[in-house]
Amino acid sequence: MRVVVVGAGVSGLNCARLLLHAGHGVTVVSSDPLHRTTSYLAAAVWFPTAAGPADAVARWGATTYGMLAAAAEAHVPGVVMRETLVLYREAPDRLLPLPGWAAAVGEVRAADRDELPPGYARGLRFVVPLVEMPEYLPYLHERVLAAGATQVVRRVTRLDDVLDLTPDVIVNAAGMGAGALVDDDTVYPVRGQIVRVTNPGLTLSVRDEQHPDGRAYVHPRSTDCILGGTLEEGNWNTEPDPAETTAILERCTDIVPRLADAQVIESVAGLRPGRPEVRVELDGDLLPVPVVHNYGHGGSGITIGWGCAQDVAALVAEVDQG
Numbered sequence: 001m002r003v004v005v006v007g008a009g010v011s012g013l014n015c016a017r018l019l020l021h022a023g024h025g026v027t028v029v030s031s032d033p034l035h036r037t038t039s040y041l042a043a044a045v046w047f048p049t050a051a052g053p054a055d056a057v058a059r060w061g062a063t064t065y066g067m068l069a070a071a072a073e074a075h076v077p078g079v080v081m082r083e084t085l086v087l088y089r090e091a092p093d094r095l096l097p098l099p100g101w102a103a104a105v106g107e108v109r110a111a112d113r114d115e116l117p118p119g120y121a122r123g124l125r126f127v128v129p130l131v132e133m134p135e136y137l138p139y140l141h142e143r144v145l146a147a148g149a150t151q152v153v154r155r156v157t158r159l160d161d162v163l164d165l166t167p168d169v170i171v172n173a174a175g176m177g178a179g180a181l182v183d184d185d186t187v188y189p190v191r192g193q194i195v196r197v198t199n200p201g202l203t204l205s206v207r208d209e210q211h212p213d214g215r216a217y218v219h220p221r222s223t224d225c226i227l228g229g230t231l232e233e234g235n236w237n238t239e240p241d242p243a244e245t246t247a248i249l250e251r252c253t254d255i256v257p258r259l260a261d262a263q264v265i266e267s268v269a270g271l272r273p274g275r276p277e278v279r280v281e282l283d284g285d286l287l288p289v290p291v292v293h294n295y296g297h298g299g300s301g302i303t304i305g306w307g308c309a310q311d312v313a314a315l316v317a318e319v320d321q322g
């Protein structure tokens with residue numbers, strides 16, 4: 001079939017990749033260059049955040065974990081497995097029950113005392129995929145084009161604007177733009193500011209989701225380190241706030257004292273495409289051709305992306321089989 005995928009962030013490109021693999025003809029339509037997408041600036045560590053429903057996110061997350069782990073093993077550009085430490089200020093009596101995400105991760109162990117920074121009572125150690133998006137997203141895009149997809153650069157106002165491309169099916173994967181294309185007003189921005197600093201030799205990802213001054217995470221990459229961050233529902237501002245930069249640096253240095261030696265490269269802010277629930281759904285009534293929605297991934301687009309794309313490919317196959 002001829003499938004038009006609207007969106008060339010991680011959601012659209014994952015779908016395009018699997019649809020091409022299934023033998024469909026794919027046209028990708030997007031308005032922004034890759035480096036202007038939310039996907040490009042994401043910290044892009046596997047960790048379910050601000051996305052639901054929980055059971056589907058767990059399933060999509062487990063699939064995506066497996067696919068990214070295989071990509072890291074195959075040395076796909078930008079994909080690595082990263083040792084991680086999640087910190088807790090208060091120690092529960094026991095290690096169990098583990099948080100819901102732990103099932104997908106494989107081995108999770110309690111951090112040793114000497115692995116904890118001052119002020120922390122407990123930590124969990126495990127390994128997750130980390131994706132360096134400035135390397136990976138262009139790679140994914142090139143692979144999609146090399147597999148035969150056509151790229152159209154165009155701002156779409158309504159989803160039916162792409163009917164001139166004569167699709168048999170349309171995939172709506174336009175991130176923050178997806179709701180407006182189909183009159184879904186439940187999509188909202190979840191602003192995230194991060195700070196990119198030089199890497200003072202770190203190799204361990206560290207996070208404290210309950211830091212009293214705001215969430216704190218430190219993700220070392222090959223040539224820099226991503227420090228975060230904020231999670232601000234309803235805030236549309238994509239300008240970084242200098243006061244927030246200072247606050248992020250302070251709380252990240254709290255959890256990783258070696259960051260005191262790091263130099264700031266830049267601060268950036270992006271809008272996670274929030275929605276009460278991720279929408280992966282076949283919609284047969286909207287347009288003269290079926291639409292498969294894939295949007296509203298919140299803070300988890302990289303974490304659940306391949307799992308969602310597999311469901312999209314299955315829904316397109318359903319359409320194909322009539």
Ligand SMILES: Cc1cc2nc3c(=O)[nH]c(=O)nc-3n(C[C@H](O)[C@H](O)[C@H](O)COP(=O)(O)OP(=O)(O)OC[C@H]3O[C@@H](n4cnc5c(N)ncnc54)[C@H](O)[C@@H]3O)c2cc1C
Pocket residue numbers: 006007008009010011012029030031032033037038039040041042043044045046047154155156157173174175176177178191192193194229269270271272273295296297298299300301302303304
């Ligand atoms: C600071 C920050 C940190 C993050 N960290 C993580 C993390 O560690 N792990 C994780 O899993 N997730 C993380 N996320 C969330 C993740 O980035 C998003 O969930 C994901 O990028 C959403 O991808 P997407 O492809 O749906 O949207 P986008 O990347 O925004 O792509 C949308 C695409 O649609 C196109 N488009 C939009 N509107 C139109 C239109 N009208 N016409 C034509 N084209 C259109 C755009 O041009 C673009 O190509 C983070 C986000 C932020 C902001």
